[in-house]
Amino acid sequence: MxxxxxxxxxxxxxxxxxxxxxxxxxxxxxxxxxxxxxxxxxxxxxxxxxxxxxxxxxxxxxxxxxxxxxxxxxxxxxxxxxxxxxxxxxxxxxxxxxxxxxxxxxxxxxxxxxxxxxxxxxxxxxxxxxxxxxxxxxxxxxxxxxxxxxxxxxxxxxxxxxxxxxxxxxxxxxxxxxxxxxxxxxxxxxxxIADRFLEAVWREALWLIKDGIATTEEIDNAIRYGFGLRWGQMGLFETYRVAGGEAGMKHFIAQFGPCLKWPWTKLMDVPELTEELVDVIASQSDAQSGAYSIRELERIRDNNLVGMMRALKAQDWGAGALLNQQDARMRMGEGPHDKPLVTVARAVPLDWTDYNGHMNEARYLQAFGDATDRFMEIVGCDADYIASGGSYFTAETHIRHIDEVHAGARIRVETTCLLGEGKKMHLFHQMFEGDRQLATGEHMLIHVSLEIRRASVPGDAVAEKLGAIAAAHADLPRPDGIGRAIGAGK
Missing domain, CATH: 3.40.50.720 (NAD(P)-binding Rossmann-like Domain)
Known part of the structure; x- marks a missing residue:
C-alpha cells in the first residue's frame, strides 16, 4: 500500500x-x-x-x-x-x-x-x-x-x-x-481524452493541407486567433453554451446539431502520409517558423502562456483559478513583529519587464502596493473590514529605484511601520533580491470612512494592532532613505 x-x-x-x-x-x-x-x-x-x-x-x-x-x-x-x-x-x-x-x-x-x-x-x-x-x-x-x-x-x-x-x-x-x-x-x-480531440483536429488539418485549402500557418492562425483563445478559458461545451445565447445549450444544439450530418468532414478518414505530403507540411512549417530556434520558440510560447494565464488569474477563471488556489496553499504567514515584516515574496513575472529587459518602473509601485495591501491585512484591514466601511487610502508615495532586476528574479519586500496612530499609517518598504537592495518605497496612508469618503479614525482592533507593530518597529534601526526627496543626498 x-x-x-x-x-x-x-x-x-x-x-x-x-x-x-x-x-x-x-x-x-x-x-x-x-x-x-x-x-x-x-x-x-x-x-x-x-x-x-x-x-x-x-x-x-x-x-x-x-x-x-x-x-x-x-x-x-x-x-x-x-x-x-x-x-x-x-x-x-x-x-x-x-x-x-x-x-x-x-x-x-x-x-x-x-x-x-x-x-x-x-x-x-x-x-x-x-x-x-x-x-x-x-x-x-x-x-x-x-x-x-x-x-x-x-x-x-x-x-x-x-x-x-x-x-x-x-x-x-x-x-x-x-x-x-x-x-x-x-x-x-x-x-x-485530450489527445482524442487533438487527433481529430490533426486529421482534419492534414486533409486541408493535402487538398490545398490551407497552409500550416493559416491553420495555426485559425486556432490561435479564434477558438483556441475561447477554448483556453472555457473549453468546448461552455463555449457552445455561450454561443446558444439566452436560450442556452438546447438552442445551440437545435440550431447547429443538424450540421453534424453534413458530409463535409473527413474525421473518419485520414490521408496517407506520403513522402510528398510530408514534404509539403515540413516546407510550410519551415517557412512559418524556421527563423526561430526551438529555444526561441519555447520562450515565445512561455511568454504567451504566462500572459494568458495571469490574465485568467486576475479573473479567477479557468487555469487562473487553479493558480489562485495554489497561491492560497503556499501563502506565507504573518511573521514576528520585532523586525521588518516580509510583506511580499515572489518572482518577477515575464510581463513585468520592459524594453530594457528589466522590471518596468510601474511594477515597482505594484510590488510596493501589494506590500501595503498585505500589511493592511496583517493589522486587520482585510476584506471583511473594508466591507464594513473602513479602509486606508494612499496619500503620498516616494520610490527610489536603486538597482535593476530581471524576469524570474525572486524578490521580497520588507516593511517597517514608521507611524501608526490616529488616522495615519506611515510605511517604509525595502525591496531585495537576496541581500541586494533594489528599491525603497515610502508611503503615507490615511484611514477613510468609505461611507462619507473622508478621513476617519480606524476601528479599535485595527488601531490596536497597528499601534503595537509601530511601537515594536520604533526600536529598530531607521532604514536609509526615509524622508528622502528627489535628488537629495547625492
Whole structure:
C-alpha cells in the first residue's frame, strides 16, 4: 500500500527519461520543492534537462504571487537503481515502446523495496497494457501531461482495473500539491481524452493541407486567433453554451446539431502520409517558423502562456483559478513583529519587464502596493473590514529605484511601520533580491470612512494592532532613505 516516506525533509521524485516531457516533469517537481533524481542513458540528457530547467526557472515562478517553495536538489543518476531507491514518486517518460516500459517497470519494482507510485507519461498506451506482467500492478497508472509540463496544469490521471484506489487518491494529492490539475479518467481508453480531440483536429488539418485549402500557418492562425483563445478559458461545451445565447445549450444544439450530418468532414478518414505530403507540411512549417530556434520558440510560447494565464488569474477563471488556489496553499504567514515584516515574496513575472529587459518602473509601485495591501491585512484591514466601511487610502508615495532586476528574479519586500496612530499609517518598504537592495518605497496612508469618503479614525482592533507593530518597529534601526526627496543626498 502507498505510504509517503519520511526519511527526508523534502519528498523525492525519480524521473526516468530526460527528454522534453521528462525534463518538464523534473522542472515542475524541482521548482515545487521536491528533490529530483533523473536517469537517462542519453549522454546529452543532463544538458537537455538543464536547458528545460532554465526556461522553467524563468517562467513558472512568475505565475505565482506568493513565495514559491525553496527549490529542491537535483541529481543525475548513473543507474536506474540509484534513481528509484527510496523515492516517493516515479515518473516514467521513456520512448513509446511497450516492451521497453515493461522492462523499466520490472527494474523499478525490483529495486524499490516499498510500493511507490509509477506514473507513465504515455499518450499511446492504456494502463492495463502497462501493468501486464508487473510485480505490483496496483501501483502503476498513467499520468499524461501536456508540454510544457512545468507551465500547463492538466495531467490525465488514468488508473487501470488493477490500480488500487488508494494509489489514485495519493497521486491526486501529489499532483495537486505541485500545482497541477489531475483529470481522473475513470475508464481507460486509447489516447485518453485530450489527445482524442487533438487527433481529430490533426486529421482534419492534414486533409486541408493535402487538398490545398490551407497552409500550416493559416491553420495555426485559425486556432490561435479564434477558438483556441475561447477554448483556453472555457473549453468546448461552455463555449457552445455561450454561443446558444439566452436560450442556452438546447438552442445551440437545435440550431447547429443538424450540421453534424453534413458530409463535409473527413474525421473518419485520414490521408496517407506520403513522402510528398510530408514534404509539403515540413516546407510550410519551415517557412512559418524556421527563423526561430526551438529555444526561441519555447520562450515565445512561455511568454504567451504566462500572459494568458495571469490574465485568467486576475479573473479567477479557468487555469487562473487553479493558480489562485495554489497561491492560497503556499501563502506565507504573518511573521514576528520585532523586525521588518516580509510583506511580499515572489518572482518577477515575464510581463513585468520592459524594453530594457528589466522590471518596468510601474511594477515597482505594484510590488510596493501589494506590500501595503498585505500589511493592511496583517493589522486587520482585510476584506471583511473594508466591507464594513473602513479602509486606508494612499496619500503620498516616494520610490527610489536603486538597482535593476530581471524576469524570474525572486524578490521580497520588507516593511517597517514608521507611524501608526490616529488616522495615519506611515510605511517604509525595502525591496531585495537576496541581500541586494533594489528599491525603497515610502508611503503615507490615511484611514477613510468609505461611507462619507473622508478621513476617519480606524476601528479599535485595527488601531490596536497597528499601534503595537509601530511601537515594536520604533526600536529598530531607521532604514536609509526615509524622508528622502528627489535628488537629495547625492
Amino acid at each position: 502507498f505510504k509517503r516516506k519520511k526519511k527526508r525533509s523534502n519528498c523525492c521524485a525519480a524521473i526516468i527519461g530526460g527528454g522534453v516531457i521528462g525534463g518538464g516533469w523534473a522542472a515542475r517537481f524541482l521548482l515545487m520543492g521536491w528533490d529530483v533524481r533523473v536517469f537517462d542513458p542519453d549522454p546529452e540528457a543532463e544538458r537537455k534537462v538543464r536547458e528545460v530547467l532554465g526556461n522553467a526557472r524563468r517562467s513558472l515562478p512568475g505565475l505565482s504571487d506568493v513565495a514559491m517553495p525553496a527549490e529542491g536538489s537535483l541529481w543525475f543518476c548513473e543507474t536506474l537503481e540509484d534513481a528509484v531507491n527510496s523515492v516517493d514518486w516515479v515518473q516514467e517518460s521513456v520512448p513509446e515502446r511497450l516492451e521497453l516500459k515493461h522492462k523499466v517497470y520490472r527494474q523499478i519494482q525490483d529495486h524499490e523495496a516499498g510500493s511507490v507510485i509509477i506514473a507513465s507519461s504515455t499518450s499511446g498506451f492504456k494502463p492495463s497494457e502497462l501493468q501486464e506482467g508487473a510485480r505490483d500492478p496496483e501501483a502503476i497508472m498513467v499520468a499524461h501531461p501536456f508540454n510544457p509540463v512545468y507551465l500547463l496544469p492538466l495531467v490525465e490521471l488514468v488508473p487501470g482495473e488493477a490500480t488500487h484506489p488508494n494509489f489514485v487518491e495519493a497521486a491526486k494529492e501529489v499532483l495537486t500539491g505541485i500545482g497541477m490539475y489531475p483529470l481522473h479518467v475513470r475508464k481507460e481508453i486509447d489516447a485518453h
